[in-house]
Amino acid sequence: MVASQSHEALGGLRVLVVEDSFLAASALSRMLTNLGCSVVGPAPSVSEAIRLIEQQGCDAAILDINLGKETAEPIADVLESAKRPFFFITGYTSSRFLVERHRNRRRLMKPIAESVLRAVVTEEFAPIEP
Numbered sequence: 038m039v040a041s042q043s044h045e046a047l048g049g050l051r052v053l054v055v056e057d058s059f060l061a062a063s064a065l066s067r068m069l070t071n072l073g074c075s076v077v078g079p080a081p082s083v084s085e086a087i088r089l090i091e092q093q094g095c096d097a098a099i100l101d102i103n104l105g106k107e108t109a110e111p112i113a114d115v116l117e118s119a120k121r122p123f124f125f126i127t128g129y130t131s132s133r134f135l136v137e138r139h140r141n142r143r144r145l146m147k148p149i150a151e152s153v154l155r156a157v158v159t160e161e162f163a164p165i166e167p
Contacts, residue, residue, distance in 0.1 A: 047072050047073045047074050047158060047159065047162065047163060048073040048074075049073070049074075049075060050073070050074045050075065050096050050097060050162055051074070051075045051076075051077050051093075051094065051095045051096045051097075052069050052074045052075070052076060052077065052095065052096065052097050052098060052099060052158070052162070053077040053078055053080065053086065053089060053090065053095035053097070053098035053099070053123075054066055054069065054076055054077070054078045054079035054080070054098075054099055055078065055079065055080045055081075055086045055098065055099070055100045055101055055104070055109055055112055056079050056080075056081065056099075056101040056126070057081040057082065057101060057103075057104045057105055058101075059081075061101070061147060061148075062078075062079035062081070063079075064148075065079070065099065065126070065149070065154075066078075066079055068149075068151045068154050068155075069099075069154075069158070071151065072154070072155055072158060072159075074158070077089055077093050077094075077095045081104065082104055082105075082107070083104060083107050083109065083111050083112055086098075086100075086109070086112045087111070087112060087115060090112075090115055090116070090119075095121060096121065096162070097121055097122045097123060097161070097162040098112070098116055098121060098122075098123040099123065099124060099125075099126055099158075100112055100113060100123055100124070100125050100126070101125070101126050101127065102125050102126070102127040102129070102144070103127065103128075103129065109125070110139060113125075113139050113142070122161055122162055123142070124142055124143040124144065124145065124157065124161055125139075125142055125143070125144045125145070126144070126145045126146075126147055126149060127144055127145075127146065127147065128146070128147045143157065143161065145157060
């Protein structure tokens with residue numbers, strides 16, 4: 038899929054960004070906007086992410102695994118229950134921060150190149166109708 042086709046396929050898709058680093062959240066949000074997505078958040082914590090899901094909703098999500106003293110697993114559980122697709126981003130090579138049921142989810146390593154994000158978001162989220 039070429040860039041313009043992925044932009045069309047993702048246009049209007051509401052993607053929740055959960056990232057506790059302001060710079061990483063800003064970069065990720067900018068890249069998603071460039072892809073035609075509408076960014077929900079970004080949320081730096083579990084409580085803020087769940088509040089955004091409850092109040093604004095989302096079609097899909099990208100979750101940083103490690104959020105300071107907590108992990109994104111409670112958010113993953115909420116998204117899974119709502120049948121919303123998501124994947125993880127992380128600066129760690131190990132999946133030890135995740136419980137077994139989430140270890141098979143796709144994980145992207147930070148920093149993420151926009152071309153890689155485009156390919157993964159298109160593959161994971163493009164079939165969704167916003």
